[in-house]
Amino acid sequence: xxxxxxxxxxxxxxxxxxxxxxxxxxxxxxxxxxxxxxxxxxxxxxxxxxxxxxxxxxxxxxxxxxxxxxxxxxxxxxxxxxxxxxxxxxxxxxxxxxxxxxxxxxxxxxxxxxxxxxxxxxxxxxxxxxxxxxxxxxxxxxxxxxxxxxxxxxxxxxxxxxxxxxxxxxxxxxxxxxxxxxxxxxxxxxxxxxxxxxxxxxxxxxxxxxxxxxxxxxxxxxxxxxxxxxxxxxxxxxxxxxxxxxxx
Amino acid sequence: xxxxxxxxxxxxxxxxxxxxxxxxxxxxxxxxxxxxxxxxxxxxxxxxxxxxxxxxxxxxxxxxxxxxxxxxxxxxxxxxxxxxxxxxxxxxxxxxxxxxxxxxxxxxxxxxxxxxxxxxxx
Numbered sequence: 001x002x003x004x005x006x007x008x009x010x011x012x013x014x015x016x017x018x019x020x021x022x023x024x025x026x027x028x029x030x031x032x033x034x035x036x037x038x039x040x041x042x043x044x045x046x047x048x049x050x051x052x053x054x055x056x057x058x059x060x061x062x063x064x065x066x067x068x069x070x071x072x073x074x075x076x077x078x079x080x081x082x083x084x085x086x087x088x089x090x091x092x093x094x095x096x097x098x099x100x101x102x103x104x105x106x107x108x109x110x111x112x113x114x115x116x117x118x119x120x121x122x123x124x125x126x127x128x129x130x131x132x133x134x135x136x137x138x139x140x141x142x143x144x145x146x147x148x149x150x151x152x153x154x155x156x157x158x159x160x161x162x163x164x165x166x167x168x169x170x171x172x173x174x175x176x177x178x179x180x181x182x183x184x185x186x187x188x189x190x191x192x193x194x195x196x197x198x199x200x201x202x203x204x205x206x207x208x209x210x211x212x213x214x215x216x217x218x219x220x221x222x223x224x225x226x227x228x229x230x231x232x233x234x235x236x237x238x239x240x241x242x243x244x245x246x247x248x
Numbered sequence: 249x250x251x252x253x254x255x256x257x258x259x260x261x262x263x264x265x266x267x268x269x270x271x272x273x274x275x276x277x278x279x280x281x282x283x284x285x286x287x288x289x290x291x292x293x294x295x296x297x298x299x300x301x302x303x304x305x306x307x308x309x310x311x312x313x314x315x316x317x318x319x320x321x322x323x324x325x326x327x328x329x330x331x332x333x334x335x336x337x338x339x340x341x342x343x344x345x346x347x348x349x350x351x352x353x354x355x356x357x358x359x360x361x362x363x364x365x366x367x368x369x370x
Contacts, residue, residue, distance in 0.1 A: 019328075020321035042320055049327035054336070061329040068328075075325030081284050083322045085261045086315035088288035089295055096292075102364035109360065110353055117349040125341050136341065140349040148279070162342050165334055169346030172332060177354075185357045192361045199353040199360070203284070204330075208323045218319060223285050230272065230281030 005067060012070025019071060023048060043179045043212030050172060084207060084226075087219040095190040095220070102191065103224045106198030111232050114140050114201070115240055118166060130244040131155050138236040139163025140170065142202045145232035152237035171205040178209025187213060190220040197221035201228030249304060253311025256298075260290040 008015050027048060028041030049062075058064025063072035073079065118140025119133040127136055135155040139146025139162060146163025149155075155163075178187070178196075186192050187210075197206050197220065206225040210218045268283020275281065291312070298305050336343070 016325055017321070020324045023324055023328075024321065042323075045320075045324050046327045049324045050330065050332055053328050053330050054332040057333045059331050059334070061327075061332060063329040071325040072329045074322055075327070075329045079318075079322050080326055081265070081287070082257070082261050083315055083319040084284050085264065085287040085291055086257055086312050087319055088291040089309070089312050089316050091288065091292050093292060093296075099364060102360055105363075106357075106360050109356065113352055113356065114349040117352050118345040121345045121348055122341055125344070127341065136345055137349075139342070140345040144279070162339065162345075165339070165342035166346040168331055168334060169336070169342050170350050171330065173347050173350055175327060181354060185354055186361055187357070191364050192357065195360050195364065196357055199357050200350065204323075204326055207319075208327060211320050211323050215320065219288060223288055226268075226284040226288075227282045230268075230279065233279060233281075234275060 008067040009069065012068075013073050014070070015068065016070035016074040019068065020074065040179060040212055042215070046175055046208050046212055050175065080204070080207075084203075084218070084222045087222065089219075090216060091219045091223070092190070096194075096223070099191045099194040099220075103194045103198050106195040107201075107224060107227055107231055110199035110201050110228060111141055111235055115232075115236060119244070122162075127159070128248065130241065130248045132159055133244050133248060134236060134241045135159045135163045136166060137240070138232060139166035141167070141232040141236065142229050143167025143171065144229050145236055148233050149236040149241075153241050167202070171202045171208075174200055174202055174205030175208040175212070178205075179212040182213040187217070190217065193217035193220035194224045197224035198228065201225050201232070203229070250307050250311035250314070252304070253308040253313075254315065255311075256294050256308070257291060257312045257315060260294055261287045263287070264290055 023045045027045035031041035031044055053061030056062040056064050060072050062068045115137040119137030122136035123133055131153050134153055135150040138149035143164045146167050147160050150160040150163055187196055200206050203225045206221045207218055210221045264287025265283040267286040268280040272279045272281040298308055
C-alpha cells in the first residue's frame with residue numbers, strides 16, 4: 001500500500017491526466033445516456049470536480065490528498081495560462097477588433113458595479129467603515145483583488161478572509177451558473193463572450209463557465225478577463241478607497 | 249514538427265507573461281496585468297506568420313492545437329483543487345457579496361452586447 005501511494009505521488013502529473021480523463025469520460029457518458037445531452041458533459045465534469053473539492057475540504061480541494069496532488073499542478077496557474085493562450089488559435093482577429101471598445105467598457109463597468117454592490121452587501125450586514133467596504137467590494141471582484149486591496153489599505157485578517165471567500169464563491173458561482181443562463185443572456189457569439197469576460201472577470205470562472213457552455217468561446221472571454229484583476233487591483237485600493245473614505 | 253508549434257506557444261506565453269509582469273510593475277499595482285491576453289495576441293500574430301507553403305506547417309499547428317484541447321482537463325483539475333469549502337464557509341457576507349454582485353453583471357451583459365452590435369455591422 002505504501003509502495004503504491006509513493007508511486008502515485010511520484011507520478012503526480014500523470015495521475016492527474018488519468019483523473020481528468022476518467023472524470024470527463026464518465027461525465028460525457030452520463031450526459032449522453034441519462035440526460036440526452038441536456039447538460040453538457042464538460043459542465044457535469046466541472047461540477048463533479050467542485051463537489052469532490054468540497055468533500056475533500058482542504059485548502060487545495062482534492063489535491064489535499066498527496067496521491068492527487070498532481071491535480072494542483074495540472075490545474076495550477078502555469079498549465080491553466082499556457083492552455084488558455086493556446087486557445088487563441090481559434091480567435092479571428094476581425095472579431096477582436098469589432099468588440100474592442102465594448103470590451104473596455106465591460107471591464108470598467110464590471111469592476112465598478114461588482115465593487116459597489118459587493119461593498120454595499122457588506123455594509124448592509126454590518127461592515128460599515130471604508131476599509132471594510134473597500135475590502136469586501138474588492139473581494140467580490142476576484143479572490144486576488146480582495147487580499148491585495150485589503151493588504152494595501154490595512155484591513156484585518158478576518159476581512160481579508162471574507163474577501164477571499166467572496167472571490168472564490170464568485171468563481172464557483174460563475175462556473176455553475178454560466179452554462180445555465182448562457183441562452184438567456186445571448187452568450188453564443190465571440191462579441192458577447194468578450195463582454196462576458198470583461199464583466200465577470202474571474203479568469204478561472206469565466207474559462208470554466210465558457211468551456212461548459214461552448215469551448216469555442218473560451219479564448220474570447222479569457223482575453224478580456226485577463227485584464228480584470230489588474231484593473232481591479234488598480235482601482236480598488238486607490239480611487240474607490242479614497243471615494244469611500246469621503247462617503248462613509 | 250509538432251515541437252516547433254509547442255515552442256512557438258511557449259515563446260508567446262513567456263513573452264506575454266513578462267509583458268504582463270512589467271506592465272503591473274510600471275503602473276504600480278504589481279502582479280501580472282493582462283499577461284495571458286498579451287500571450288494570446290502574440291500567438292494570433294504568430295499564427296498568421298506560419299507559412300502554409302512551408303512543409304510541416306500543419307504539424308507545427310497541431311502542436312499548438314493539442315494544448316488548446318488540453319484546456320478542458322486543465323479546467324477540471326482546477327475546479328477539483330479550488331478551496332470550495334472556504335468559499336461556502338466564509339459566512340453569508342462572502343456568499344451574498346460573491347453571488348449578488350456577479351448576478352448584477354450577468355443582467356448587464358445583454359445590454360452592453362446590444363450596444364456593441366450596431367458597431368459590428370459598420
